[in-house]
Amino acid sequence: MKVLYTFALVFLLQLAASAQTYIFTHDDTLRGSITKERAWWDLQFYHLNVRVQPQDSTLNGSVTVRYKVLQPYQTLQIDLQRPMNISRVTQDGQTLSFRRDGNAFFIDLVKKQETQKQESLVIEYSGRPHVAKRAPWDGGFSWKKDKDGLPFVATSCQGLGASVWWPCKDHMYDEPDSMRISVTVPKPLMDVSNGRLRSITENSDGTRTFDWYVQNPINNYGVNVNIGNYVSWTDTLNGEKGTLDLSFYALAENLDKAKAQFQQTKPMLRAFEHWFGPYPFYEDSYKLVEVPYLGMEHQSSVTYGNGYKNGYLGRDLSATGWGLKWDFIIIHESGHEWYANNITYKDQADMWIHESFTNYSENLYTEYYYGKEAGSDYVIGCRKLIRNDKPIIGTYNVNRSGSGDMYYKGGNMLHTIRQIINNDEKWRGILRGMNKTFYHQTVTTQQIEDYISNEAGINLSKVFDQYLRDIRIPVLEYRIEKKKLSYRWNNVVEGFDMPIKYKAENGEWKTLKPTTEWKSIKVKKSSALDVDRGFYIEVKKIASDS
Secondary structure (H helix, E strand, C coil), X not given: CXXXXXXXXXXXXXXXXXXXXXXCCHHHHHHHCCCHHHHCEEEEEEXXXXXXXXXXXXXXXXXXXXXXXXXXXXXXXXXXXCCCEEEEEEECCEECEEEEECCEEEEECCCCCCCCCEEEEEEEEEECCXXXXXXXXCCEEEEEECCCCCEEEEEECCCCCHHHCCCECCCCCCCCCEEEEEEEEECCCEEECCCEEEEEEECCCCEEEEEEEECCCCCHHHCCCEEECEEEEEEEEEECCEEEEEEEEEEHHHHHHHHHHHHHHHHHHHHHHHHHCCCCCHHHCEEEXXXXXXXXXXXXXXXXCCCCCCEECCECCCCCCHHHCCEHHHHHHHHCCCECCCEEECCHHHCHHHHHHHHHHHHHHHHHHHCHHHHHHHHHHHHHHCCCCCCCCCECCCCECCCHHHCHHHHHHHHHHHHXXXXXXXXXXXXXXHXXXXXXXXXXXXXXXXXXXXXXXXXXXXXXHHHHHCCCCCEEEEEEECCEEEXXXXXCCCCCCCCEEEECCCCCEEEXXXXXXXXXXXXXXCCCCCECCCCCCEEEECCCCX
């Protein structure tokens, strides 16, 4: 265990060092920015039609792209990563020319593109996609086999991007309004993708085509294929918007374990509907699907590979015991249905919007079933995992996220903001209102910051600056002399003035409003300052000036 820990620590340090010296490339700009070849058209619909061939790990198929012209332009960017390749592009049956620039393809349109007109393209492609070495972190295709030697295949591509396996407009700012996913696989295998299954076609060549339809907007990396010799069963939830259809898929060898472990789904949905509002995709149902890697938040098709154990692969990340009361992957990845799939970042630099809120959802789930103190224990227990290595917000326009602290530090930032607001029903209303206000939308950090500040009635801009854009932990310095408590903030951004709660001598919780300048209040005793543990800060008693 010590050897594994040392290796992990060295890997994280190397990763941090490489991130600090990373030189952005032309490919990064083409992928991460809203280029002029992207900006002029509004994506409306995809039909992904792909044949997956496990025998040689290849794909071939087509994507129909339907779009609306926002302003006239004659070159359109579509993304598909090496070594995949586009072989043909047509519009209205006419073959078009195109050129490749790294992982981007620029298509020359012959038909005049007129404002507000609806147009479409058909893109044919094939190749052997990138194989995920450590899914879901590096992403790509996972080609495995079940105990009977049958293919067990799945995709995961957050960060890396959906263009690792299918041609698309691979930038998060623009989502299709709906999508059709047709996947052809060898018998007896089944494909499980997003949305609802419309049909299964038996083909004469020993394959079957599974046709899925997604009625709601969907982000690119949320699109998935999961292929295996699955068994399935269904259930329903009487939820806030009516009857929510639930479907579950597992390998036959794991059926009994899956039926037991997946019972956590309905309690999870009840808790998250309480905190965040209605499940955002009633029309597309909720599915939980076994895959050959840890798991991922694919919209309406949440993937699972946690070994049918509670905790994170059987471990409690908080070391409090509460993390072993529930299955980490079922809770965390499903929480992303609200934060990632309903509310989606526009630029990967703002990935904290997905991960901080979803990390905090683990705390809220714990609180819903085990009480407020248990939830606080959990999120505070995860502080030991915070590295404070670099800012949580990444680099804009180059497809670059920030520090992994977006998970545990981000969750503790939100827990801190809850303490500042000091009104649990208002806090819950902010979370629910956020999912209603930004329903099925892509957003920026500034929109989320402004929303929380406005709804709270408190200017939280400096709090966000401190925790999202700085790596320092705020230090509340204090000294007590001659029945006078003096206090101030140190190690903070300019203008930081976050209020904190402390326990007064009579046992009541009161509020201090420190700034970077010394302030004082009278006290009766010279005991240590007892600050609410919910604030992610350091408290330091310093010697008096005398």
